Amino acid sequence: MNFPFLRAMNYLRNLPLVGLLLLSCSGAYLATADKPNVVILFADDAGYADFGFQEHARPDMAPLTPHIDSIASAGARFTQAYVTGAVCSPSLAGMMTGRYQERFGHETNLPPGTQTGLPLTETFGVKRLQDIGYYTGLIGKWHLGYPENFHPNRRGYAHFYGLLQGSRSYYPYEKPSRDRVIWRNNIPTEETGYVTDRLGDAACKFIEEHREDPFYLFVSFTAPHGPLQPRQGRYDYERIKHIEHEDRRHYAGLVVAMDDNVGKILATLENHGLSESTIVIFTNDNGGPGGKDSTSNFPLRGHKGSLYEGGVRVPWAMAWPSVIRPGTVVDTPVITMDILPTIFDASGEPIPEDWALDGDSLLPLVGVSPVAFPERTLYWRRHGSKGPIALQDANWKLLERNAPDGEPELYNLAQDIGEQHNIAIQHPDVLSRLQAKRAAWETQLVEPLWGPGSAGYQNNSD
Numbered sequence: 001m002n003f004p005f006l007r008a009m010n011y012l013r014n015l016p017l018v019g020l021l022l023l024s025c026s027g028a029y030l031a032t033a034d035k036p037n038v039v040i041l042f043a044d045d046a047g048y049a050d051f052g053f054q055e056h057a058r059p060d061m062a063p064l065t066p067h068i069d070s071i072a073s074a075g076a077r078f079t080q081a082y083v084t085g086a087v088c089s090p091s092l093a094g095m096m097t098g099r100y101q102e103r104f105g106h107e108t109n110l111p112p113g114t115q116t117g118l119p120l121t122e123t124f125g126v127k128r129l130q131d132i133g134y135y136t137g138l139i140g141k142w143h144l145g146y147p148e149n150f151h152p153n154r155r156g157y158a159h160f161y162g163l164l165q166g167s168r169s170y171y172p173y174e175k176p177s178r179d180r181v182i183w184r185n186n187i188p189t190e191e192t193g194y195v196t197d198r199l200g201d202a203a204c205k206f207i208e209e210h211r212e213d214p215f216y217l218f219v220s221f222t223a224p225h226g227p228l229q230p231r232q233g234r235y236d237y238e239r240i241k242h243i244e245h246e247d248r249r250h251y252a253g254l255v256v257a258m259d260d261n262v263g264k265i266l267a268t269l270e271n272h273g274l275s276e277s278t279i280v281i282f283t284n285d286n287g288g289p290g291g292k293d294s295t296s297n298f299p300l301r302g303h304k305g306s307l308y309e310g311g312v313r314v315p316w317a318m319a320w321p322s323v324i325r326p327g328t329v330v331d332t333p334v335i336t337m338d339i340l341p342t343i344f345d346a347s348g349e350p351i352p353e354d355w356a357l358d359g360d361s362l363l364p365l366v367g368v369s370p371v372a373f374p375e376r377t378l379y380w381r382r383h384g385s386k387g388p389i390a391l392q393d394a395n396w397k398l399l400e401r402n403a404p405d406g407e408p409e410l411y412n413l414a415q416d417i418g419e420q421h422n423i424a425i426q427h428p429d430v431l432s433r434l435q436a437k438r439a440a441w442e443t444q445l446v447e448p449l450w451g452p453g454s455a456g457y458q459n460n461s462d
Helices: 003-013 018-032 066-074 088-097 125-131 195-209 234-240 246-271 336-346 428-442
Strands: 037-043 076-078 135-141 159-163 215-220 278-284 317-319 328-330 377-381 389-393 396-400 409-412
Touching: 037 246, 066 246, 066 278, 066 317, 088 125, 088 336, 125 135, 125 215, 125 336, 135 195, 159 195, 195 215, 195 246, 234 246, 246 278, 278 336, 377 428, 389 428, 396 428, 409 428
Parallel strands: 037 215, 037 278, 076 328, 135 159, 135 215
Antiparallel strands: 076 317, 278 317, 377 389, 389 396, 396 409
C-alpha cells in the first residue's frame, strides 16, 4: 500500500475544499489497494471503565493499559460500541458470522460438553475472507462447539492455537480436559507457562510466519475472565499493588498481562513493517461481571448477562495508521457485526446481498469512505421469546420483559447513560414506535437451540 500517499491525504483532508475532494476519492483508492491485514484483539469479561483510553476510565486501572490505549491514540475510539450478546458465546457467534445470533438459535452460552455448537448451516466470516485471499488464524478461546465438525479448523480458520471451552486456569493443569487443553490445530500441546503469555507468543509467531500473506488474526484472550490468577512476579506486583481490594488487584493483574501481550503483538507488526498495512481492533466480549471488588462498568447500569448498557456496551479502539486519523472519536453506535463488512470494504470486495449480513462498514465513520453510514436500530435478546429483549434507536433504548413488574422501560441515553430514569409513560408515541420495531424483529428469529428458552429446558445453567 502507498501509505506515504495516505499520510498526505489525511493531512490535506484538514484543508477546506481540498479535504472534501480527497475524501470523495479515498474509497476508490482503497478499492484498488492491497488488502490490509487484520488483527482483532478480543478481551473476555473486562470492565467498561477499566482501560485508560476510556472517557470514564477508573483511576486505579487507567495507568495499566498503555499498549491497548495506544491503539485508540493512533486511530479511533468508539464511545457507543456494542456486542451482540451479553455473555461470551452468543457474542462470539454474532461477531464471527456478521449476523444476529438469535436468527440461528445461538442465544445462550454453550454449556460444557454440549454435543453441538454454532449451527453448521451458518457461514463464518473467516470462511468468506479465505475466499478473497486471506490466511486466517484464531489464537485463544473458541466456545462455539466441542465436537470435531464444529472445531475452528472446520469453520474457516486455517490455523488454531487455543482452547475449545470458554475459560481455563491460567497456570498448567496436571491433567487438562479435552476442551480446556491448548490445541495447535488438532494436536494437544504440553501444559506449560502462563496462558496469556502463551497466547501472545502464538499470535506473534502467526504474524511472523504469515507476514507475506494478507492475514486475518483473531486473538481471543481468556483474560481477564476468572479465575483471578495474575502472573507471579515482582514487576507485575509493583504495577498493581496500589489497588487495595484483593479481587480487584488480581483482576488488574490479568489485565496487565493482557496489555503486555497486546504490546508484543503490536511490536511484532512494527518490527516486520506491517503496522501501516494492518487494521487493529481492540474490544471486549460483553460487559464486566460488575461489583466493586472486580470490574467496573462505570457509568453504565448493569453487568455481564444484563441487557442494560453495562451488559452489552464495550470499550472499542481501532487503528489503521495513515488511513484513520489519530485521535478520532466516533459517537455513532457500532456493533461487532460491523467488523466483517468493514474488512470487505477496506479490501475493495463487494458483499453479495444473499449473505444477509446485519452489520455495516465502519469506514464512513472514520473518514475513509464518503458513503453515508446508515441510520439503523440495534437489537438484543436473551433466553428466547419469553426472555428480556432490548433495542437502541438513535438516543432511545427500549427494554421489555426485563423488569419484575413486566412494565416496559424506555431511556434516553443521550441524557441518561446510566439508565436511571424510565420515561416510558412520558413518551407513549416513542414507546409504541419502538415496540412495533421490536415485534417486527422478533418475527425473524428462532428459539434458542439450548439453554434457557429452548424446548424442554429445565435448569438455568447460562
